[in-house]
Amino acid sequence: MLNQVKTWGASFVIHSGDFEYENDPQLFEDNLNAVLGPDYPYFASIGNHDNIAWNGHQQRLAARLQRFGGNLNCTGDIGINMACNWQGLFFVLSGVGTRGSDHETYIDNAFASSTAVWKIVSWHKNQRLMQIGGKINEVGWDAYDTARKHGAIIATGHEHSYCRSFMMSDYSTQQVANFDATLDLNVGESFVFVSGLAGKEIRDWNDNLVSNEWWAAYGASNNNIQYGALLCTFNINGDLRKAHCTYTDVNGKIWDDFDVSSSLPATREELDAQLRAFEAAKSPCKNEWIEVPISRGNGDVLENAATGELSCRSEFISFKEKSTASLRFEGVPLKKGARIQHAHLQVYGSEADEHTPFFLISGVKSGATPSCSQKSSLFQLSAMEPTSSFVTWTEEDEDWEIQNVWVSPDLKDIVSELVNAPEWESGNAITLNMFGQGNRAFHAYEESACLAPTLTIELEREC
Numbered sequence: 001m002l003n004q005v006k007t008w009g010a011s012f013v014i015h016s017g018d019f020e021y022e023n024d025p026q027l028f029e030d031n032l033n034a035v036l037g038p039d040y041p042y043f044a045s046i047g048n049h050d051n052i053a054w055n056g057h058q059q060r061l062a063a064r065l066q067r068f069g070g071n072l073n074c075t076g077d078i079g080i081n082m083a084c085n086w087q088g089l090f091f092v093l094s095g096v097g098t099r100g101s102d103h104e105t106y107i108d109n110a111f112a113s114s115t116a117v118w119k120i121v122s123w124h125k126n127q128r129l130m131q132i133g134g135k136i137n138e139v140g141w142d143a144y145d146t147a148r149k150h151g152a153i154i155a156t157g158h159e160h161s162y163c164r165s166f167m168m169s170d171y172s173t174q175q176v177a178n179f180d181a182t183l184d185l186n187v188g189e190s191f192v193f194v195s196g197l198a199g200k201e202i203r204d205w206n207d208n209l210v211s212n213e214w215w216a217a218y219g220a221s222n223n224n225i226q227y228g229a230l231l232c233t234f235n236i237n238g239d240l241r242k243a244h245c246t247y248t249d250v251n252g253k254i255w256d257d258f259d260v261s262s263s264l265p266a267t268r269e270e271l272d273a274q275l276r277a278f279e280a281a282k283s284p285c286k287n288e289w290i291e292v293p294i295s296r297g298n299g300d301v302l303e304n305a306a307t308g309e310l311s312c313r314s315e316f317i318s319f320k321e322k323s324t325a326s327l328r329f330e331g332v333p334l335k336k337g338a339r340i341q342h343a344h345l346q347v348y349g350s351e352a353d354e355h356t357p358f359f360l361i362s363g364v365k366s367g368a369t370p371s372c373s374q375k376s377s378l379f380q381l382s383a384m385e386p387t388s389s390f391v392t393w394t395e396e397d398e399d400w401e402i403q404n405v406w407v408s409p410d411l412k413d414i415v416s417e418l419v420n421a422p423e424w425e426s427g428n429a430i431t432l433n434m435f436g437q438g439n440r441a442f443h444a445y446e447e448s449a450c451l452a453p454t455l456t457i458e459l460e461r462e463c
Helices: 002-008 025-035 054-068 103-112 141-149 268-281 412-419
Strands: 013-016 042-045 074-077 081-086 089-094 119-122 153-156 162-165 167-170 175-178 183-185 192-195 215-219 228-236 239-249 254-262 286-293 300-304 310-312 316-318 323-329 340-352 358-364 386-393 405-407 430-437 440-443 454-462
Touching: 002 025, 002 228, 013 119, 013 153, 025 054, 042 054, 042 081, 042 089, 042 119, 081 103, 089 103, 103 119, 103 141, 141 153, 141 167, 162 228, 162 254, 192 228, 215 254, 228 254, 300 316, 316 340, 340 412, 358 412, 386 412, 386 430, 412 430
Parallel strands: 013 042, 089 119, 119 153, 153 192, 183 254
Antiparallel strands: 074 081, 081 089, 162 192, 162 215, 167 175, 228 239, 239 254, 286 454, 300 310, 300 323, 316 440, 323 430, 340 405, 340 440, 340 454, 358 386, 358 430
16 A cells, blocks of 8 residues: 555555554555655654554654654644644644544644644544444544534544545534435535555445445445555645545555545634534534543452452453453442433453453442452452353354454443442442453553543443
């Protein structure tokens, strides 16, 4: 794909994460330099496979910015919360769903500050309904609809296929603004695409997802699409508000071909007026998302099912032998009786083989976790009183990709049982016990919070 970029004569690249799979930033840098040169303008947002070696990637991206002068046009945290004004395009490089915090606020403020008529946001991960493969909800709808508010094109990756939507007037409820062949960007309307075919395997589409009405074009192994990228040309025939885009593969075949126009306001007064009107028209209903990382100290405890012995504060939680892992999440800000729409355990996978594992997850009624100093008391985890609600977690191989976030089935009933218990108060801890075996390992609590097990909870809409 780097050779294709060179052949196309593209002025610059925006790369939506996953640079390489070896945790080797120098390898990626060497590839760029060999094909495009050390001074080629290359902008990137972080992907899940870039997390472990992110410091090295970020340093090299910063040095490249310096070499081609992009540092004068960009501000913020490279690849995570960064805004750039480059050759007439204003774009944000975001780590939403992967690393960092306050992404939606950053995206909102960055776009509100600019009167550029072309706005783009790049992030790596997806919501399940905004891709056609096997990915699940890892971003949240606020980021999508914040970008839509500003009429920004949303560029994503992660899923190993290609798809592009029609114009959308609401991503969270999947409302299509129109099915016009030309996509006209406005305040409150934009489109999204997934371009995840730069060279690391091509996957199948999900029949139920690919048939959704909002997809204007798509490709996967099912229709034999090949590796490629979305190539967009702006300033068509001297018109600063016209662009044309094609998804072209490495064989030169065009799989998607469409025109884009921008009706975004170019004056400060008009932009502010339209943004105020957008905010005034928004529904007061909203979903609230809560993310609670695993507690420090005794937040993770592993019990060997055969011996009953405990181990704590390990770098990884491993299920090579049949075990129970206890994961404690402190300070959960849920009021008593909160209405839970969805809840999931998210962990960052580090080891997986080809065998399908089996896990059972339940809550602990007391919310307590044994102390590491109590190793002499055997089988403490298995003796803890579980919730009556439980879920089983068993997935196919693709869902256990290492250096990726593994997301459990919905734990809604478990969390609901805990927050409806007589003793529940906002700020209490939730402890989950995970029992099973399957040669799977994931990161425990580390200084890098993005790798820590996290409990994510979505509350029902309140108006």
